[in-house]
Amino acid sequence: MSEPLIEVLEKLGKLHESLYKLSLEKTTIIKENDMESLQQILKDEQTHITAINTLEVERQRLAKEFLHTEKDVTISDCIEAAPIELKEKLSTLQTKIVNIIEKLKEQNELNQSLIYLSLQYVNMSLDMIQPKPESYTYGRPNQPKAPQKPSFTAFDSKA
Numbered sequence: 001m002s003e004p005l006i007e008v009l010e011k012l013g014k015l016h017e018s019l020y021k022l023s024l025e026k027t028t029i030i031k032e033n034d035m036e037s038l039q040q041i042l043k044d045e046q047t048h049i050t051a052i053n054t055l056e057v058e059r060q061r062l063a064k065e066f067l068h069t070e071k072d073v074t075i076s077d078c079i080e081a082a083p084i085e086l087k088e089k090l091s092t093l094q095t096k097i098v099n100i101i102e103k104l105k106e107q108n109e110l111n112q113s114l115i116y117l118s119l120q121y122v123n124m125s126l127d128m129i130q131p132k133p134e135s136y137t138y139g140r141p142n143q144p145k146a147p148q149k150p151s152f153t154a155f156d157s158k159a
Helices: 003-032 035-067 075-081 084-129
Strands: none
Touching: 003 035, 003 084, 035 075, 075 084
């Protein structure tokens, strides 16, 4: 009766674990600054996310059938309504999925921080190469300042 629901939850758990492994690989790739591998990892992650979304729709449909309702149903709702022999299995799957999602969230936050720091480093490097000119002229305080053209360019057109 609820065997398809359990199968879908097991598949969701495996997909989340696989997505977590990809996020661990992404951390290494970000540290190594390997842009080609990063692009491939992002494609793989998108494939996983699409599969997870598809399975989540299926889980929701099966959970509604299991509880004979049309409203949105959580795994906790299914656990409460399940027979005793299924409660433990559903509870175990729920705990597994919640734990892996938490680990995935933490890993993604780390990856986001690493990417942000990399971007800051690139911006700092660009600022060092191409400093912004400072204005040493005086003007009226109420008059808006006209935008200045940069005095230094990285490309020498006279060469």
